[in-house]
Amino acid sequence: xxxxxxxxxxxxxxxxxxxxxxxxxxxxxxxxxxxxxxxxxxxxxxxxxxxxxxxxxxxxxxxxxxxxxxxxxxxxxxxxxxxxxxxxxxxxxxxxxxxxxxxxxxxxxxxxxxxxxxxxxxxxxxxxxxxxxxxxxxxxxxxxxxxxxxxxxxxxxxxxxxxxxxxxxxxxxxxxxxxxxxxxxxxxxxxxxxxxxxxxxxxxxxxxxxxxxxxxxxxxxxxxxxxxxxxxxxxxxxxxxxxxxxxxxxxxxxxxxxxxxxxxxxxxxxxxxxxxxxxxxxxxxxxxxxxxxxxxxxxxxxxxxxxxxxxxxxxxxxxxxxxxxxxxxxxxxxxxxxxxxxxxxxxxxxxxxxxxxxxxxxxxxxxxxxxxxxxxxxxxxxxxxxxxxxxxxxxxxxxxxxxxxxxxxxxxxxxxxxxxxxxxxxxxxxxxxxxxxxxxxxxxxxxxxxxxxxxxxxxxxxx
Ligand SMILES: [Zn+2]
Numbered sequence: 001x002x003x004x005x006x007x008x009x010x011x012x013x014x015x016x017x018x019x020x021x022x023x024x025x026x027x028x029x030x031x032x033x034x035x036x037x038x039x040x041x042x043x044x045x046x047x048x049x050x051x052x053x054x055x056x057x058x059x060x061x062x063x064x065x066x067x068x069x070x071x072x073x074x075x076x077x078x079x080x081x082x083x084x085x086x087x088x089x090x091x092x093x094x095x096x097x098x099x100x101x102x103x104x105x106x107x108x109x110x111x112x113x114x115x116x117x118x119x120x121x122x123x124x125x126x127x128x129x130x131x132x133x134x135x136x137x138x139x140x141x142x143x144x145x146x147x148x149x150x151x152x153x154x155x156x157x158x159x160x161x162x163x164x165x166x167x168x169x170x171x172x173x174x175x176x177x178x179x180x181x182x183x184x185x186x187x188x189x190x191x192x193x194x195x196x197x198x199x200x201x202x203x204x205x206x207x208x209x210x211x212x213x214x215x216x217x218x219x220x221x222x223x224x225x226x227x228x229x230x231x232x233x234x235x236x237x238x239x240x241x242x243x244x245x246x247x248x249x250x251x252x253x254x255x256x257x258x259x260x261x262x263x264x265x266x267x268x269x270x271x272x273x274x275x276x277x278x279x280x281x282x283x284x285x286x287x288x289x290x291x292x293x294x295x296x297x298x299x300x301x302x303x304x305x306x307x308x309x310x311x312x313x314x315x316x317x318x319x320x321x322x323x324x325x326x327x328x329x330x331x332x333x334x335x336x337x338x339x340x341x342x343x344x345x346x347x348x349x350x351x352x353x354x355x356x357x358x359x360x361x362x363x364x365x366x367x368x369x370x371x372x373x374x375x376x377x378x379x380x381x382x383x384x385x386x387x388x389x390x391x392x393x394x395x396x397x398x399x400x401x402x403x404x405x406x407x408x409x410x411x412x413x414x415x416x417x418x419x420x421x422x423x424x425x426x427x428x429x430x431x432x433x434x435x436x437x438x439x440x441x442x443x444x445x446x447x448x449x450x451x452x453x454x455x456x457x458x459x460x461x462x463x
Pocket of ligand 1 (some may be wrong): 059061315317
């Protein structure tokens with residue numbers, strides 16, 4: 001079927017202009033002003049609307065085991081919530097179990113998504129063990145379209161790997177063209193600070209943030225980038241949260257090093273005070289890295305402006321307050337780490353970025369869609385409005401006002417990090433591979449329609 005989107009303003013990472021978009025089947029066929037109506041069976045009027053590439057969230061954790069529980073959104077509820085917010089692709093994380101093959105983890109995560117996902121999804125592989133066939137497994141994963149690997153410099157005895165493992169992984173990607181994503185915090189140092197805090201009876205949620213200082217993040221970012229330079233590979237820092245860490249990325253980029261970093265709405269809009277909420281409510285804001293003192297926030301916005309931060313993702317990893325966060329009632333180290341956000345990313349960054357004059361609308365598209373597509377090997381299939389690209393589109397109503405609340409959101413979690421936030425600008429119609437999956441607050445997509453994204457190595461992080 002052909003669909004014509006008429007009278008809208010098409011916005012890409014490059015430019016903004018009045019144009020119609022003709023969709024043939026799952027792809028975009030033509031983009032220009034004045035495409036005749038009779039060329040399509042279905043016409044969507046986009047007067048007064050922006051037509052943008054669908055959002056790409058390259059950092060989510062759906063149906064993920066953590067700390068004796070599992071993140072509360074699975075591939076059905078999580079991708080559906082993403083669609084409501086204008087996100088049409090995501091990249092989630094499969095986790096290699098220690099002493100097991102990566103193939104096993106990939107199969108497990110394919111099964112989690114199969115029959116459930118309503119938008120397209122790719123997978124990164126979390127590497128926990130490179131003994132045995134680890135390096136061969138990395139090449140095997142690249143052949144399966146897993147073009148990126150995440151390693152942890154934090155969480156000793158759980159996910160943390162040593163520098164030798166990180167360096168071997170980086171060196172392998174220098175050959176196979178995949179990209180290493182780094183959770184950069186000095187886990188060994190943090191672990192000692194945490195043990196001291198507990199010994200002093202400091203068990204409240206706020207100690208989660210106070211035991212993970214910004215310097216522990218900056219040190220790890222510095223070390224990650226240095227190891228990547230030595231290995232001759234690019235590196236991507238996930239969920240960068242502090243000015244200290246950003247300075248390390250900036251310094252490297254200034255020297256021409258291919259270092260990339262993302263941040264998330266929570267680090268741009270919330271600060272450490274949230275963890276000091278009365279009772280146990282601060283636990284809602286326990287995720288890693290933690291929220292930082294207020295002075296870090298404008299620095300991160302500056303990073304988005306001057307391209308020292310290239311991507312905004314969510315690190316969506318929801319745990320319900322009532323029956324999951326409560327596991328850490330008497331000990332902040334037992335609070336499941338993570339927060340929800342997959343649905344609100346575009347709303348928040350559009351409102352606080354574009355409406356408030358911090359970034360242009362083109363930069364917005366670049367941060368939430370085009371650059372993630374490039375860096376993670378999905379471009380120009382995703383993240384672009386051009387003939388041949390997938391027809392993943394958001395018809396965005398810049399005048400729509402919306403109050404974010406757990407009462408109305410579609411994520412399967414009993415609270416919102418942004419409860420009561422008022423935003424202007426929201427997705428009206430969301431199209432995934434030519435199919436309208438959300439229209440004016442109605443979900444129209446079919447369960448399991450989302451496809452696995454085989455991503456290419458040597459994406460936009462490589463010269
Ligand atoms: Zn994460």
